Amino acid sequence: MIIENIKDFDLAQTLDCGQAFRWRELEDGSFKGVAFGRLVTFQKDDEKIIISGCGETDFEKIWRNYLDLDLDYSSIKSDLSKLHPTLADAARFAPGIRILNQEPWEALCSFIISQNNNIPRIKGIVERLCQSFGDPIEGDFCTFPSAERIAALSPEDLSPIRAGFRARYIIDGARKVANGEIDLEKVRFMEIEDARKELMKITGVGIKVADCTLLYGLHRLDCFPLDVWMKRAMATLFPEMKPSDFGKYGGIAQQYIFHYSRMHPELFQPATAGNARRKFAHRLLE
DNA sequence: CGCCAGGTTGTCG
């Protein structure tokens, strides 16, 4: 399956920018992984995306939407870039980021795991969750376990995935989703404040995890999750702005800023002597 | 070893 004329899209920037935790980069720069129960490999060649393991039907039914290929990111980027020069810098730094349409339960569960945690370890816990409770597909690739499957477990059953204190949050979320107490497809269309409140009925889901679920799992592009990186970025780079100033595509702005900040930690370090010296040495090398 | 991580909860003032 080959899709032509794709702009504003980069595999690494999109699949490894902290919105999804399961994609594996292969030697040749392609990405292999599972979503919606399907195993695929993406390759990018100039303006073409090559998808192995997927036919026309699956592309139209799943992957076109998953990769958000119908949204005009050029236009959005151009509008966002007018809001603030540093946002323009961030968008220019990773112009190929898109916001995925992930499965709602996977996004919810993944971001419950993300709390007070670092990205490498989040990936490890999610991987062990899938290996332990998902269905095998091929090689060691597995599906993401359904809410129903997890709902049948106890926190102790999750001990092999080493999620720590988050284990009972995962179970609580799974049970509320599986028994219909929370209908994620209804949450998708709720007023944003109601949607947040609904998700926050789950123990262990606060405003940040709720916003991540809404943005990455339910494609609510106006959500602007504030984690430690984003709080630093707002305080340091956008002191005059608040999240709502970024508008209906604020979630996309957030992703540019999050990635840009994580890739430039020096922006947030006090200008220590050592740091200044390093910068000076760097200048001499140029 | 100590600090921190895409936070949330519970408690105390």
Next chain:
DNA sequence: CGACAACATGGC
């Protein structure tokens, strides 16, 4: 309301 420790684990 706001501040703040505790939470489980391991990356760096």
